[in-house]
Amino acid sequence: MDSRPISAEIDRLREPITGFLQDLVRIPSLPGEEQAAQRFFADKLRAIGCEVQILTSQFAELEHHPAFSDDGVSFAERLNVIGQWTGTDKTGRSLILNGHMDVVPIGNPELWRFAPWSGTVADGKLHGRGSCDMKAGLAAAVCAMEALRNLHYKPLGTVLLESVIGEESGGVGTLTTLVRGIRADAAVLMEPTQLRACPVHAGALSFRVEIVGRAIHASMKRFGVSAVDKFQQIFAAVQALDRARHLSYKNQIFEFEDNIAPISVGTVAAGDWLSTVPETLVAEGRFGVFPGETTAAARAALATCLAQVSENDPWLKDHPPSLTWIEGQFEPGQTSLAEPIVVALREAHAQVFGTQPRVRGVPYGSDLRLFTEHGRFPAVLYGPGDVAFAHTVEEHVELEEVFACAKVLAMLIVAWCGGSYTR
Numbered sequence: 001m002d003s004r005p006i007s008a009e010i011d012r013l014r015e016p017i018t019g020f021l022q023d024l025v026r027i028p029s030l031p032g033e034e035q036a037a038q039r040f041f042a043d044k045l046r047a048i049g050c051e052v053q054i055l056t057s058q059f060a061e062l063e064h065h066p067a068f069s070d071d072g073v074s075f076a077e078r079l080n081v082i083g084q085w086t087g088t089d090k091t092g093r094s095l096i097l098n099g100h101m102d103v104v105p106i107g108n109p110e111l112w113r114f115a116p117w118s119g120t121v122a123d124g125k126l127h128g129r130g131s132c133d134m135k136a137g138l139a140a141a142v143c144a145m146e147a148l149r150n151l152h153y154k155p156l157g158t159v160l161l162e163s164v165i166g167e168e169s170g171g172v173g174t175l176t177t178l179v180r181g182i183r184a185d186a187a188v189l190m191e192p193t194q195l196r197a198c199p200v201h202a203g204a205l206s207f208r209v210e211i212v213g214r215a216i217h218a219s220m221k222r223f224g225v226s227a228v229d230k231f232q233q234i235f236a237a238v239q240a241l242d243r244a245r246h247l248s249y250k251n252q253i254f255e256f257e258d259n260i261a262p263i264s265v266g267t268v269a270a271g272d273w274l275s276t277v278p279e280t281l282v283a284e285g286r287f288g289v290f291p292g293e294t295t296a297a298a299r300a301a302l303a304t305c306l307a308q309v310s311e312n313d314p315w316l317k318d319h320p321p322s323l324t325w326i327e328g329q330f331e332p333g334q335t336s337l338a339e340p341i342v343v344a345l346r347e348a349h350a351q352v353f354g355t356q357p358r359v360r361g362v363p364y365g366s367d368l369r370l371f372t373e374h375g376r377f378p379a380v381l382y383g384p385g386d387v388a389f390a391h392t393v394e395e396h397v398e399l400e401e402v403f404a405c406a407k408v409l410a411m412l413i414v415a416w417c418g419g420s421y422t423r
Contacts, residue, residue, distance in 0.1 A: 003351045006410045009147040010403055018399060020044060021139040022119030025128040032073040034101045034165045038081050041101065041138065041163050045083035048146045050161065053082040057165065057176040065179060067374050069170025069329045080173045082182065083161040085145060092156025092418045096187035097409065098174060098367060099138040100167030103130035104391050111393040125396040133390035136397040137190025137383035138163055143406035148413060157417035160184060167367050170328045174367040178375045186341035186378050187371045192385030195401060199342050199380040200253055200361035201368055202261040203289030203332035205298060208282060208324045209234065215279035224277035225315050228270050231281045234321060237309045238263055241301065249290050253361040260363055261288025291332045291361065299325060330365025335378040342380050348411035352404060
């Protein structure tokens with residue numbers, strides 16, 4: 001397959017697609033507030049000739065699904081946008097290109113080098129919240145489809161470009177598409193992977209641990225029970241559990257063997273007065289789930305750890321900490337390296353770059369698991385940007401990666417879906 005016409009057409013689209021990505025970044029799309037960005041994206045899909053369907057995520061439709069994770073965001077007008085490029089032959093293989101429009105909060109705007117909603121381009125990078133995670137991936141997919149349409153290509157199999165909401169907090173958008181019956185032979189999620197092919201990801205379960213002590217005036221500390229002191233014992237045990245779990249799990253696809261499914265405590269709140277021994281402590285965090293591990297087994301591992309600490313402490317034995325699983329509950333997900341979509345993606349990458357992409361597993365959760373575990377079809381992560389810059393005040397994406405990704409996705413569509421150029 002000659003990649004030169006595709007490459008040339010995508011190069012021709014650099015300026016308008018960069019402008020499109022800037023405009024997309026300039027529209028804040030925080031959880032529950034994605035509507036304006038989604039409507040803007042839908043207009044772009046119509047402009048490049050796609051049939052557009054807008055699906056609204058409904059709580060009542062999702063609440064009993066085993067993969068549903070209630071993120072606490074209002075379900076009023078939570079819009080998902082599906083652009084469909086219908087194939088000319090039902091026997092052709094279909095493909096979903098999936099990305100999420102929701103972004104995380106900006107934090108302190110004073111810490112940003114460029115304003116977080118500016119979409120500033122400097123030194124070949126486009127800056128702003130959502131630029132890397134993952135509006136750049138959506139823009140790359142739009143660019144790929146627009147280039148192929150401009151070249152008068154028509155696919156045999158149908159191509160679907162999905163812009164979903166709620167990925168950052170549990171995946172209600174992608175789950176909505178699956179509940180509504182939207183399927184394909186394979187999916188590519190344009191998450192920021194630095195153009196690595198990533199068919200495996202760990203899971204992550206959000207938890208809350210509540211510890212009860214006995215309050216007393218701080219001058220009488222020895223006669224009270226500090227919830228902070230008890231938490232220190234629990235925290236040390238959880239850290240040890242994290243190390244032990246990684247020592248017992250081996251998977252060469254992951255870059256760092258000690259950071260595959262990490263356990264992390266993210267927030268700790270204790271006490272109500274500086275001169276009182278703290279009676280309560282609440283800690284929240286994420287518990288990593290290894291690929292192939294069930295979420296039930298992962299939950300049991302943390303519960304057992306807490307029980308063992310409590311058994312060896314006289315106070316905790318009579319006042320055991322409570323464990324609650326909250327908010328985002330991400331299963332692990334994986335696609336075999338031998339799956340045709342992984343092979344086809346690697347070959348498309350090689351046609352553009354001359355070498356095969358690196359294949360990696362990633363330690364974070366994503367919507368890939370919804371396709372593999374509940375849609376029951378293969379999926380792989382592949383997109384522009386470095387996740388190390390996601391969720392930070394330095395969030396940006398290299399524009400060269402955006403257009404390289406577009407070229408790979410265009411080549412993949414042609415190879416996977418089949419079809420022909422009509423001129």
